[in-house]
Amino acid sequence: MKRKTIGVIDYGMGNLRSVSKALEHLGAKVYVGDEPRKLSRAGKLILPGVGAFGAAMKELKKRKLIGVIRKALERKKPMLGICLGLQLFFEKSEESPGIKGLGIWKGTVHRFPKRKKALKIPHMGWNQVRWKRTSQLTGSLKNGRYFYFVHSYYADPKDRRLVVGETEYGVRFPAVLTDGQVSAAQFHPEKSQADGLKILKNFIRA
Secondary structure (H helix, E strand, O other), rough: OOOOOEEEOOOOOOOOOHHHHHHHHOOOOOHHHHHHHHHHHOEEEEOOOOOOHHHHHHHHHHHHHHHHHHHHHHHOOEEEOOOOHHHHOEEEEEOOOOOOOOOOOOEEEEEOOOOOOOOOOOOEEEEEEEEEOOOOOOOOOOOOEEEEEEEEEEEEEOOOOHHHEEEOOOOOEEEEOOOOOEEEOOOOHOHHHHHHHHHHHHHOOO
């Protein structure tokens, strides 16, 4: 497997087909699977996700994929988390008390709070993202563009310098984060039409 291959981590809970198809559409060579050896040989990794925080961590551990992620971090490989994948990068989540996340970033994942003005949970559909700063991941995307979200929880990083873009849904929460090597989007870029594909394209080129 060539170093330029992008490994999409399969732990049984990801939107794998739509992510892989979007990457292939953009010209990337993609490996989708859970074989640690093949994922370790990929040049970049994507951690997608749809489902519960605790169940996801259990599956990652069961399939011996946490070690793959740790080694990728040590080797300075670019990594992208999508939706639940973003949340798994943090230390813990209110969704699954007592379950430790990957802890790549310090902070907690919270459930959207109840408000007098009822907001439907999960947050589902198109919403605007306001950029806080520039990044290689977002490139020249204009401010206030719409992306597709499906989630009931949001990340609260201790280091606010990680935040690239924010979205408002009852509370203001991070929609895009990056520390340079590791990046993540709370929305689904693979389902966000042209602007979402631009983000994936930027990750491919990084």
